[in-house]
Structures are given as structure tokens and as C-alpha cells.
Amino acid sequence: MKNNKIKKGFSIILIITIAIIICLGIYFFIDFIVNGAFVDWFENNYMITENRFLPEASDEVILHSPMWSKVKPLLLGVFIGSVLICVVIVIVVSHFVAKKREKKIVTDISQKLRTYMNGTADITDIFPREQAEISAQITEIKSKLLHNEQVLKEETTRKNDLIAYLAHDLKTPLTSTIGYLSILDEIDDMPKEQQKKYIGVALDKSYRLEELINELFDIARFNSEEIILEKEELNLNLMIEQIIDDFYPILKELNKNIELKTKDNMKLYADPDKLSRVFGNIVKNAINYSSEESNIIINIEKTDSDIIVEVKNKGKQIPKEKLERLFEKFYRADSSRTSKTGGSGLGLAIAKDIVELHNGKITAESNETETIFRVELPIK
Numbered sequence: 001m002k003n004n005k006i007k008k009g010f011s012i013i014l015i016i017t018i019a020i021i022i023c024l025g026i027y028f029f030i031d032f033i034v035n036g037a038f039v040d041w042f043e044n045n046y047m048i049t050e051n052r053f054l055p056e057a058s059d060e061v062i063l064h065s066p067m068w069s070k071v072k073p074l075l076l077g078v079f080i081g082s083v084l085i086c087v088v089i090v091i092v093v094s095h096f097v098a099k100k101r102e103k104k105i106v107t108d109i110s111q112k113l114r115t116y117m118n119g120t121a122d123i124t125d126i127f128p129r130e131q132a133e134i135s136a137q138i139t140e141i142k143s144k145l146l147h148n149e150q151v152l153k154e155e156t157t158r159k160n161d162l163i164a165y166l167a168h169d170l171k172t173p174l175t176s177t178i179g180y181l182s183i184l185d186e187i188d189d190m191p192k193e194q195q196k197k198y199i200g201v202a203l204d205k206s207y208r209l210e211e212l213i214n215e216l217f218d219i220a221r222f223n224s225e226e227i228i229l230e231k232e233e234l235n236l237n238l239m240i241e242q243i244i245d246d247f248y249p250i251l252k253e254l255n256k257n258i259e260l261k262t263k264d265n266m267k268l269y270a271d272p273d274k275l276s277r278v279f280g281n282i283v284k285n286a287i288n289y290s291s292e293e294s295n296i297i298i299n300i301e302k303t304d305s306d307i308i309v310e311v312k313n314k315g316k317q318i319p320k321e322k323l324e325r326l327f328e329k330f331y332r333a334d335s336s337r338t339s340k341t342g343g344s345g346l347g348l349a350i351a352k353d354i355v356e357l358h359n360g361k362i363t364a365e366s367n368e369t370e371t372i373f374r375v376e377l378p379i380k
Contacts, residue, residue, distance in 0.1 A: 014093070018089055018093065022085065022089065045070065046066060046067050046070050046071050046074060047065070047066060047067065048065050048066075048067055050065075109134065113138060117142060155328070170209065170212050170213075173205035173206070173208040173209040173212070174205075174209055176201065176202070176205040177202050177205040177206055177209065180198045180199075180201050180202040180205075181202055183198060184198055184199065184202075227274065227350075227353055227354060227357060229270075229271040229274060229357055229358070230271050230273070231269050231270055231271050232269070232270075232271075232272065233267060233268075233269055234267065234268065234269075234270060234272045234275070235265070235266065235267055236266040236267065236268060236275075236300065236307060236309070237260075237262055237264065237265070237266050237300065239272060239275065239276055239279070240260060240262075240279055240298060240300070240309075241260065242276075243276065243279055243280050243283055244258045244260065244283070244298075246280070247283060247284070247287060250287060251287065254287070254292070254293075255292070255293045256287060256290065256292075256293065256294060256295070256296065257295045257296070258283070258295070258296045258297075258298060259295055259296070259297050259298070260298045260300075261297065261298065261299045261300070262298075262299070262300035262301075263300070263302070266300050266302060266307055267379075268307050268377055268378070268379045268380070269379070269380050270358055270377060271354075271358070274354045274357075274358075275354065275358075275377075277350065277351070277354065278350075278351040278354050278355060278362075278375065279309070279311075279375075281347035281348060281350065281351045282311050282348075282351060282373045282375070283296070283298075283311060284347065285347065285348065285373070286311050286312075286313035286371075286373070287313075289313065289315050289316070289371070290313035290314055290315045291313075291314045291315050294313065294314040294315070295314075296311065296312065296313045297310075297311075297312040297313075298310070298311050298312075299312070302379075305378060305379060306360075306376050306377060306378055306379065307376075307377050307379060308374065308375070308376050308377075309374070309375045309377075310372055310373070310374050310375075311372070311373045311375075312370050312371070312372045313370060313371055314369060314370050315370070315371060317366050317367055317368050317369075317371075318364075318366040318371055323364055323365070323366055326348050326364055327348050327349055327351075327352040327362065327364075328349060355375055355377065358377055358378065359378050360375065360376050360377040360378060361375075361376045362374070362375050362376075
């Protein structure tokens with residue numbers, strides 16, 4: 001504070017000094033350089049010259065007297081001009097001083113910010129009390145940056161772990177496929193029944209291999225692609241019925257069933273391809289993690305502004321700490337890493353992104369008997 005007062009006083013003295021120097025310069029210019037011309041001009045325009053007889057001197061003399069009607073406006077103009085010149089000088093000097101001060105403040109804050117962001121010192125030790133608002137905002141920014149950095153590290157770790165797991169999982173179906181095909185190639189007279197069995201196993205392993213490879217492509221696409229919506233009017237009932245039909249072979253194999261509860265003409269304005277992926281991922285998740293030979297219920301309701309879709313499946317309760325992370329990228333429950341149902345951990349994350357791009361909301365809840373995924377989408 002003391003330094004600021006000293007600098008302020010110095011600036012005022014500097015301005016006054018410059019004004020005095022300019023006034024002296026004008027005076028010097030008038031008095032010495034254009035003295036004769038100025039005097040002649042002044043006498044011709046603002047002075048009255050006359051001859052008078054002075055009794056005291058017993059002689060005639062030349063008297064000069066000012067023409068006050070002209071001199072007064074001249075003096076007023078000179079005074080106003082001088083004031084305007086001083087004002088202009090003050091404005092110009094103040095502008096440059098303010099610019100310099102602003103630059104210094106920015107540089108000072110930048111240095112303090114760099115010190116705070118790179119160090120461990122408390123912000124109150126770096127920023128003075130009068131900059132409390134700035135320090136509070138910087139603290140909030142740093143907190144968010146650290147949080148985002150931590151989230152990014154966790155996502156990167158999960159992604160790297162996932163790729164490692166998938167790469168490892170690729171070996172199992174590949175090895176099995178090669179093994180069974182080698183046996184079929186070596187034994188020419190293998191019984192038809194055994195041959196059919198081995199071909200079926202090799203085919204199943206090939207399908208699993210295809211799934212794992214698609215998951216690796218999903219990881220690459222999710223990191224590089226931007227989701228762009230192409231909206232149109234669609235019938236949500238027909239879409240979900242089609243999704244159910246697509247899963248029919250899996251449902252039949254697992255002896256499970258999907259029950260759709262809805263009313264006709266559930267229409268909304270949305271991207272059909274993207275929403276199909278959303279509900280496909282949710283239904284697939286429900287099939288994979290529901291109890292054996294159980295029913296999955298899809299309920300569609302409509303409010304004045306939204307359409308609400310609930311997908312319910314019976315199964316093990318998802319712990320609260322895992323439930324909150326279901327929609328994180330690359331997150332999977334530990335038990336699913338080596339299971340046949342274990343995916344890339346991207347399905348629900350992609351679903352969340354797509355729903356939110358539609359200005360909707362997706363949530364999940366779980367209890368001892370069932371898990372419910374709830375999607376809310378605006379009609380328009």
C-alpha cells in the first residue's frame with residue numbers, strides 16, 4: 001500500500017512538471033522567437049495608439065491603451081486553451097500510466113498464479129487480501145483442474161486395464177477355435193455327431209472373438225468420434241419391439257422373456273439410430289445380469305413433456321458404490337472381467353452421452369430383488 005501511494009504521488013508530480021515545462025516552452029516561443037511579430041500583431045489588434053499632450057511633460061507623447069472589449073475575450077480564450085491543454089496532457093499521461101499499471105497488474109497476477117499452480121503454498125500467502133475474489137476463483141479453478149486430472153487418470157488406467165484384459169481374453173477363444181479346427185482337419189473319419197459338436201464349439205468361440213474385436217473398435221471410436229444427432233419423428237414402441245426381436249435367439253437360449261408394457265403411438269422427435277443403441281445396450285445389460293429363467297419388464301409411460309422408459313430385471317443387487325459408477329467410461333464390475341458377459345464398459349457410458357445430448361436423463365437403481373434403468377426423454 002505504501003509503495004502504491006508513493007507511485008501515485010510520483011505520477012502527479014510528473015504530470016504537473018510536464019505541464020509547467022510545456023507552459024514555459026510556449027512562453028519562451030512567444031517571448032524570444034516570435035517576439036517582434038507577436039508584439040506588432042498584438043498592438044495592431046488589441047491596443048489603441050494615440051498622441052496626447054501632457055502638461056507635466058510640456059510635450060506630446062504616444063500612449064498605448066488596451067482595447068478591453070477585445071483583450072478580455074482573448075484572455076478568456078487563452079485561459080480556456082491552457083486548461084484544455086492541461087486536461088489533454090493529464091488524459092494522455094493518465095492513459096499511458098494506466099496501461100503500464102494494468103500491464104504490471106496482469107504480469108504480477110500471472111506470476112502469482114504460476115507460483116500457486118506449480119507450488120504447494122497457501123493461496124493467502126501469495127495473493128493479498130484485496131485480491132480475495134481473484135484468489136477464491138483461482139482456488140476453485142485449481143480444484144476443478146485437479147479433479148478433472150484425477151478423473152482422466154482413472155479413465156486412462158481403466159482403459160489400459162480393459163485393453164489388457166481384452167487382449168488376454170482374445171487368446172482363449174482364438175486358441176480354442178484353432179484347436180477344434182485342427183482336430184477336424186486331422187481326423188478325416190470323425191463321426192458326424194462329434195464333428196458337428198466341434199464345429200459348433202469353434203463357431204461359438206469365433207462369435208466370442210468377433211465380440212471382443214468389436215469391443216476394441218468401440219474403444220477406439222469412443223475416443224475419436226463426436227456424437228452428432230440426426231433427429232426425426234419416430235415411434236418408440238416399434239423401435240423397442242424391434243430391439244426385443246433382435247435379442248430373441250439369446251432370450252430363447254437362456255430361457256428368458258421380455259415383457260413390454262406400453263400404449264400405442266409413443267412418438268417423439270429424436271435420433272432413431274442413436275436411441276436404438278441406447279436401449280439396445282440397456283436391454284443387453286438386463287439380459288446378461290438378470291437371474292436365470294427370469295422375465296425382463298420394459299415399461300413405457302408418457303407425461304405432458306416427456307416419455308419415460310423403465311427396464312427392470314431381477315438379479316443380484318448392485319452395491320451403491322458401483323451403481324454410482326455404472327455410467328463412467330470403461331467401468332465394469334470386477335466380476336464381469338472374465339465372464340462371457342463382460343463388455344468394454346462403454347455401453348452405458350455411450351447411452352448416457354446420447355440421452356444427455358437429447359436433453360434427457362438416465363439413472364439406475366438397485367435393490368435386493370431387481371435393478372431398474374430409467375430413461376427420460378423430452379417429446380420435442
